[in-house]
Amino acid sequence: MELVCIVCPVSCNLEVVMEDGKIKEIKGAGCKRGVKYAEEETICPKRTLTTTIRTTDNRMVPVRSDKPLPKDRVFEVMEKINKVKCVPPVRIGDIILEKVYEDVNIIATRNIG
Amino acid sequence: MVYDVAIIGAGVTGAMTARELSRYELSVCVIEKESDVAMGASKANSGIVHAGFDAKSGTLKARFNVEGSLMMEKITKELGVKYKRNGSMVLAFREEERDVLLELYERGIRNGVGGLEIINGERIRELEENVSDKALYALHAKTGAIVCPYELTIAAMGHAMDNGVELFLESRVLDISCDNGAFEVETTKGTIKARYIINAAGLYADKISRMVGDDSFEITPRKGEYLLLDKELCGLVGHTIFKVPTKMGKGVLVSPTVDGNILLGPTSEDIYDKEDTQTTRVGIEKIINSAAECVKNIPFGSVITSFTGLRATTKNGDFLITAPKPNFLNLAGIDSPGLTAAPAIAVHVSNMLKDMGLELVEKKDYTSTRKIYQVEKSRYNKMVCRCEKVSEGKIIEAIHTNPKAITVDAIKRRTRSGMGRCQGGFCMPSVVSILARELGIDVCEVRKSGGDSRIVVGKKE
Amino acid sequence: MQTKDLVIIGGGPAGMAAAVSAYGKGIRDLLIIERDESLGGILQQCIHNGFGLHMFKEELTGPEYAWRYEKMILDLGIPFKLNSMVVDISKDKVITYVNEEEGEVKIKAKAIILAMGCRERSRGALNIPGTRPAGIYTAGTAQKFINMMGLMVGRQVVILGSGDIGLIMARRMTLEGASVKAVCEIMPYSSGLARNIVQCLDDFNIPLKLGHTVTKIHGKDRLEGVTISKVDENRRPIPGTEEYTECDTLLLSVGLIPENELTKGMGIELDGSTRGAVVDQNRETSLEGVFSCGNVLHVHDLVDYVSEEAYIAGEAAARYIKGERVKNNNISVTASDNVSYVVPQRITSDKEKVKIYFRTKNELDNVQIIVSDCENVVYKAKRRKTKPGEMEYVTMAEDVLNNIKGNEISLKVIGE
Numbered sequence: 003m004e005l006v007c008i009v010c011p012v013s014c015n016l017e018v019v020m021e022d023g024k025i026k027e028i029k030g031a032g033c034k035r036g037v038k039y040a041e042e043e044t045i046c047p048k049r050t051l052t053t054t055i056r057t058t059d060n061r062m063v064p065v066r067s068d069k070p071l072p073k074d075r076v077f078e079v080m081e082k083i084n085k086v087k088c089v090p091p092v093r094i095g096d097i098i099l100e101k102v103y104e105d106v107n108i109i110a111t112r113n114i115g
Numbered sequence: 116m117v118y119d120v121a122i123i124g125a126g127v128t129g130a131m132t133a134r135e136l137s138r139y140e141l142s143v144c145v146i147e148k149e150s151d152v153a154m155g156a157s158k159a160n161s162g163i164v165h166a167g168f169d170a171k172s173g174t175l176k177a178r179f180n181v182e183g184s185l186m187m188e189k190i191t192k193e194l195g196v197k198y199k200r201n202g203s204m205v206l207a208f209r210e211e212e213r214d215v216l217l218e219l220y221e222r223g224i225r226n227g228v229g230g231l232e233i234i235n236g237e238r239i240r241e242l243e244e245n246v247s248d249k250a251l252y253a254l255h256a257k258t259g260a261i262v263c264p265y266e267l268t269i270a271a272m273g274h275a276m277d278n279g280v281e282l283f284l285e286s287r288v289l290d291i292s293c294d295n296g297a298f299e300v301e302t303t304k305g306t307i308k309a310r311y312i313i314n315a316a317g318l319y320a321d322k323i324s325r326m327v328g329d330d331s332f333e334i335t336p337r338k339g340e341y342l343l344l345d346k347e348l349c350g351l352v353g354h355t356i357f358k359v360p361t362k363m364g365k366g367v368l369v370s371p372t373v374d375g376n377i378l379l380g381p382t383s384e385d386i387y388d389k390e391d392t393q394t395t396r397v398g399i400e401k402i403i404n405s406a407a408e409c410v411k412n413i414p415f416g417s418v419i420t421s422f423t424g425l426r427a428t429t430k431n432g433d434f435l436i437t438a439p440k441p442n443f444l445n446l447a448g449i450d451s452p453g454l455t456a457a458p459a460i461a462v463h464v465s466n467m468l469k470d471m472g473l474e475l476v477e478k479k480d481y482t483s484t485r486k487i488y489q490v491e492k493s494r495y496n497k498m499v500c501r502c503e504k505v506s507e508g509k510i511i512e513a514i515h516t517n518p519k520a521i522t523v524d525a526i527k528r529r530t531r532s533g534m535g536r537c538q539g540g541f542c543m544p545s546v547v548s549i550l551a552r553e554l555g556i557d558v559c560e561v562r563k564s565g566g567d568s569r570i571v572v573g574k575k576e
Numbered sequence: 577m578q579t580k581d582l583v584i585i586g587g588g589p590a591g592m593a594a595a596v597s598a599y600g601k602g603i604r605d606l607l608i609i610e611r612d613e614s615l616g617g618i619l620q621q622c623i624h625n626g627f628g629l630h631m632f633k634e635e636l637t638g639p640e641y642a643w644r645y646e647k648m649i650l651d652l653g654i655p656f657k658l659n660s661m662v663v664d665i666s667k668d669k670v671i672t673y674v675n676e677e678e679g680e681v682k683i684k685a686k687a688i689i690l691a692m693g694c695r696e697r698s699r700g701a702l703n704i705p706g707t708r709p710a711g712i713y714t715a716g717t718a719q720k721f722i723n724m725m726g727l728m729v730g731r732q733v734v735i736l737g738s739g740d741i742g743l744i745m746a747r748r749m750t751l752e753g754a755s756v757k758a759v760c761e762i763m764p765y766s767s768g769l770a771r772n773i774v775q776c777l778d779d780f781n782i783p784l785k786l787g788h789t790v791t792k793i794h795g796k797d798r799l800e801g802v803t804i805s806k807v808d809e810n811r812r813p814i815p816g817t818e819e820y821t822e823c824d825t826l827l828l829s830v831g832l833i834p835e836n837e838l839t840k841g842m843g844i845e846l847d848g849s850t851r852g853a854v855v856d857q858n859r860e861t862s863l864e865g866v867f868s869c870g871n872v873l874h875v876h877d878l879v880d881y882v883s884e885e886a887y888i889a890g891e892a893a894a895r896y897i898k899g900e901r902v903k904n905n906n907i908s909v910t911a912s913d914n915v916s917y918v919v920p921q922r923i924t925s926d927k928e929k930v931k932i933y934f935r936t937k938n939e940l941d942n943v944q945i946i947v948s949d950c951e952n953v954v955y956k957a958k959r960r961k962t963k964p965g966e967m968e969y970v971t972m973a974e975d976v977l978n979n980i981k982g983n984e985i986s987l988k989v990i991g992e
Contacts, residue, residue: 006770010629013770049775052624052637053751054723056575062726064623064639073779080751084576094643111623112639343700347840390796395705396813420700422708496674498661501611502837538698540714544721558727563710566797570710571727572824575752 005043007036016040047073053083055098057090057114064111065098075103083108090114117297118142118281119473121309123288123323125152125518127264127457128449129315130272135461136468137278140476144309145272145280146302148287148319150565151525152518153268155317156450158528159341159392159424161381162372163355164260165452166203168223168231169365175434177226179456179463184228184258186458191262194270195485197373203259203355204239206250206409215359216254223256230257243352245411259355263373264454265528269518270485276517277486278478283307284521285565288316291326298327298443311442311473313464318389318427320435320447329439332447336389336425337364339381340398342406345417345536349375356409364451367405369413374531379406379413381424392423419536426450436463442471488515499549500542502535510546514553521554523547524564547571581897582606583671583685585662585838588617590870591691592645593883595654597890598689603897607683608649608656609673615649615656616642617693618716619879621723624744626771630880641879665838669865687865687893690839690853691886694832694871696741702830706793709800715741715829722748730825734802735759736790738766738773739965740877742829747776749827756782757821760804762789762811765939767965769877790826791818799824832875842866849917850874856922857930858892858901859885867893874919874933877967881933902927907980912988914938916964923985926977932987933969936962940991945970950982962991 007014012032018040019027028040042048048070054062071079079102088098092114099108120136122129125147136143147154164187170176191198207216216233223231232255239246239253246253276282286302291312293299300307316323321334344351355370364383372378382398403415429435429448434456437445444467446460469475488511495508513520513529520526523533523546532546533539539546547570551558562568582603584591587610595608614620619627622638629635632644649656660675669685696714713721713729719741721727731754735742738761746756759777764787766773777784785804791813792803806817834852845854845862852873853861859869869889870882895901907923909932918934936943943962947955947970957970970987 006774008771008775010635010771049779050625050635051751053748054575054623054726056726060726062575062724064637064723066623066625066637076751094640111637112620112643342703392708393706393793394703396791399703399705416701418700418703419698421703493676493679496679497659497676498611498663498674501661504661504663536698537695538700540696540698540717543713543717544725548725558725562797564797568710568797571721571729572731573728575722575726575728 003044005040007031007039009035009039018044049073049076051076051079052111053080055083056087057092058087059090061090061114063088063092063098063114065108066111067102068107068109069105071103071106079103116142116308118144118307118309120311120313120468121146121298121300121307122313122315123300124315124317125268125272125282126155126157126315126317127153127268127271127454128446128460129313130268130275131457131461132313132315132446132464133275133280134271135465137275137280138477138481140478141473143275143280144307145275145282146286146288146300146307147282147284150285150522150562151520151528152272152282153265153528154565156424156426156453157268158265159422160264160339160426160451160454161368161370161378162261162264162454163203163368163370164198164262165455166223166231166256166258167226167228167452167455168219168254168256169360170226170452172222172225175436176452176456179434179459180452181227182459183452183456184260187260187262187455190458191267193483194267194274196262196266196270198260198262199373200258200260201354201371203256203357204243204246205254205357205359206239206246207252207359208249208408210251212359213252216252219254228256228258231255243354243356245351246356247409247411250409261355261370261373262454267454269529273517274485278481282518288323288326291323293327311444311468311471313444313446315446315449317449318425320427320445324439324445324447327440327443329445331439332429332435334427334429334447336386336391337428337450338384338386338391338423338425340394340402340423341378341380341421342399342402342418343420343422344377344379344413345419346375348377348414348417351377351413352410358405358409367402369406369410376419385428389425392425394421394423420538434460436460438467438471444468486517488512499545500530500532500535502537502541503531505530505532505542507549510549511553514550522562522564522568523550523570526550543570577670578681578683579685580605580607580683581686582689582893583683584608584689584691585665585671586610586617586691586693586870586872587612587615587656587658588691588693588870589619589642589645589879589882590693590872590886591617591689592649593886594689594691594869594890594893596645596648596652597887598894599652599654601891601894603894606654608654609660609662609671610656610658611661613659615646615658621716621719622744623723624748627879630878631883645883662838665842667842667863687867687897689889689893690861690866690868690872691870692835692838692872694834694875696828697831697833699828702828704790704793707795709793709795709798711795711799711824712793712826712828715739715745715827718745718827719748722752728752728754730754730823732757732823733825733827734790734804734821734823735827735829737761737829737831738768738784739829739831740768740772742827743768743772743776745827745829746782747780750780750782754825756780757823758783758785758804760785760788760790762787762807765963769965789813793826794820799826802826832871834872834875836872839868839872847917847921849911850919854921855919856924857920857928858924859889859920860892860896865896874917877965881967905977906983908984910984910986912986914940914989914991915987918987923977926974929971929973930977931969931971933967934987935964935967936989937964939963940989943989943991945987945989947972947985947987949980949985952981954980954985962989
């Protein structure tokens with residue numbers, strides 16, 4: 003299986019060699035994180051989710067998941083996020099929504115006074 | 116109520132006529148189908164105040180062109196709009212074309228145009244270093260000038276409104292009937308009654324005239340596409356540069372605009388669809404090739420926008436100013452030099468109305484200058500559009516000054532916000548917010564132009 | 577008139593990093609002038625992650641990256657003006673800005689760092705035929721509407737241009753419930769990062785149509801659809817390949833242009849390829865004491881490189897103010913075969929190693945980078961692959977600089 007590494011902008015071309023449904027070898031990774039990415043992408047692809055949440059006084063707070071989420075859970079989590087509003091002030095790093103999926107939290111990425 | 120006069124169409128002809136009539140004790144209204152004034156040919160033309168050598172002697176075009184050209188400087192001063200007497204040149208590239216220049220020269224003299232001369236290649240390059248080396252002769256018209264056509268129309272209508280004229284936007288005329296000496300104009304927004312009607316409906320003047328039983332003429336849209344170049348090219352040419360004219364018009368010109376851009380165009384193509392303001396690949400290529408013949412080194416990579424205007428032409432080629440029915444006036448086929456002619460046509464119309472029995476008594480409280488909405492001074496230091504350096508103050512002013520801007524494009528035409536090199540990329544979100552706030556509407560209701568041209572379609576939950 | 581040692585025009589990533597670095601070199605009488613209501617520039621609307629891997633060794637979102645620098649500015653007490661637009665800079669370094677509170681203010685500066693960023697190419701620059709309805713936005717404008725104002729610009733979207741902002745917006749619009757029908761790219765390759773094609777398009781099954789462009793706009797009031805055509809090797813639409821796609825929104829991600837109107841006004845020499853100023857290794861322009869860095873100098877792929885460049889400009893401006901800047905050389909650097917541009921375009925000192933940044937014109941494999949003076953090859957390097965969308969650099973050490981013959985070197989690239 004061929005993959006493009008998305009860990010960093012270098013975008014290495016990776017090759018995952020499978021044998022009996024298991025990973026035998028990972029080629030092309032420029033760093034260890036690429037190897038980890040290839041493993042994860044093969045078994046359970048994950049993504050960091052970034053979006054916004056409206057404040058109660060109608061401003062927008064940019065947020066992200068504090069860890070990558072399984073790719074196929076992204077829309078589910080978006081729906082949860084879109085149902086809430088947050089109350090300012092918000093500080094960068096504040097948890098806005100706890101455990102939206104397993105141990106993944108949604109945190110603010112900007113200060114809103 | 117019954118208006119004394121209802122003008123159909125808020126282009127430059129309608130607006131100038133409204134302004135002229137606003138000097139008198141009359142109730143006047145203007146009925147416009149679009150969301151702003153100057154939405155037809157008045158928005159998309161070359162912005163040239165023609166000297167007057169083009170039109171055949173003895174035609175209405177010749178008469179009103181020369182008269183209008185002489186009036187324009189004073190009117191623009193009164194209205195506070197930009198005007199520049201930059202002069203024009205008609206280029207001849209072949210020896211035999213020199214005869215055409217001579218013909219134009221003589222016609223100009225006959226039409227009463229001053230400041231004409233025929234110059235040779237050397238003199239051309241002295242005046243304009245970027246004009247093609249192949250240009251052998253030119254007719255140099257010192258009285259040629261430039262204005263911004265929609266700025267002029269907006270200001271004229273605004274001034275008319277300051278003096279009591281009412282403007283009904285987004286009111287398309289559906290039918291006209293005559294009842295007890297007054298006309299009933301049925302529009303998409305209700306019925307308007309008036310004693311006199313002036314049909315200045317541009318492309319649709321034939322349709323309006325048919326509503327009162329006159330099917331004597333037809334309007335054909337003549338499509339003209341344009342390219343506008345970045346202000347960084349200001350100085351490429353100073354004069355308005357034409358080639359010798361053909362049957363289809365004056366051809367593609369290269370001209371500075373009063374705002375400092377360079378305008379290329381128009382193409383000229385008779386079409387059937389009166390709504391077809393699309394630009395085309397063929398048209399754009401035609402402009403590029405034709406402009407490059409006249410002027411050297413045009414950096415076509417600096418095009419910031421393209422647009423199309425539809426000129427309302429009649430078969431015989433002259434302006435059509437008639438009264439097919441009592442108290443009903445047609446101002447039709449006002450294509451080039453209509454912009455130049457508009458102030459003169461307006462005066463002519465008021466004389467015609469007088470002859471038809473309308474009493475013209477000068478208003479005592481007529482204000483000779485426009486009423487500009489007062490905005491807090493500090494707002495003029497808050498910049499919204501960085502390319503054209505337009506402040507929030509100017510935008511608020513445009514929303515509350517006659518004729519009031521209700522769309523993003525209307526603000527653009529009044530303030531130039533969004534008209535610069537980024538074409539609204541940076542300022543549009545701010546303009547949308549300001550419009551919503553000042554008009555007291557939701558941001559989702561803010562439109563780019565008329566109809567359902569909403570900028571945003573909804574809010575994030 | 578007020579005077580300042582250093583005035584920085586723009587409080588985005590370049591301006592903030594330049595200020596921090598000049599401060600670090602001892603400059604205290606400085607000021608950042610920012611036109612927006614907060615520091616951070618375009619980063620504030622780039623809410624996606626992927627920033628900071630070089631600079632901070634972690635993956636941050638745009639606002640988080642901006643905050644790192646904003647915090648440094650606040651902690652160091654570096655003064656800044658917000659909502660203030662610089663309207664003019666004269667050749668003798670008098671800056672005129674306006675804001676609501678102060679009106680028009682003039683400041684005379686010893687040194688200036690230009691960090692105004694860039695703007696997006698608009699529809700007008702593309703001459704796409706058709707009507708002019710609502711619903712056509714640059715990707716960045718749409719990004720501002722959605723991320724900063726919480727407003728949806730449309731529901732059915734076609735994106736023209738596969739630059740990174742376009743790719744990011746494809747994902748963003750999809751996450752917010754819009755249907756992105758296609759991303760069209762006129763070139764045979766994408767100018768965006770491969771990782772963005774994977775995580776913004778492939779993840780959501782959004783087709784990337786390489787070698788395609790939008791050839792017509794349809795709709796009177798609001799956009800109703802676009803015609804998409806295949807293009808030939810000269811990027812001309814191929815007749816007969818037209819396909820109509822219904823959509824209410826067209827986003828343009830067709831390139832960024834450094835915003836050098838102020839620079840031009842000062843008579844500073846510009847480079848036709850970068851559309852930014854011609855600079856030396858200090859990022860000093862042709863006007864002494866005026867420096868330029870970030871996207872106003874040349875468009876960068878990564879904000880990390882913007883910060884890096886801003887450090888160079890900030891330090892150099894500090895040296896200039898303190899009278900410590902050395903100019904003992906004047907070598908011009910030019911782009912040769914397969915290279916679209918180089919920065920810096922001049923080297924004015926041989927005391928320090930110099931990184932020369934460049935972009936290649938085409939996608940190439942097994943690449944050799946060759947720097948030559950009038951006689952010899954002075955430097956060689958190799959790369960596995962180069963892409964126009966990804967900036968490259970070579971580092972020229974002091975001894976290399978010392979051995980250059982003549983006053984010009986050229987950089988070329990050979991590849992497959």
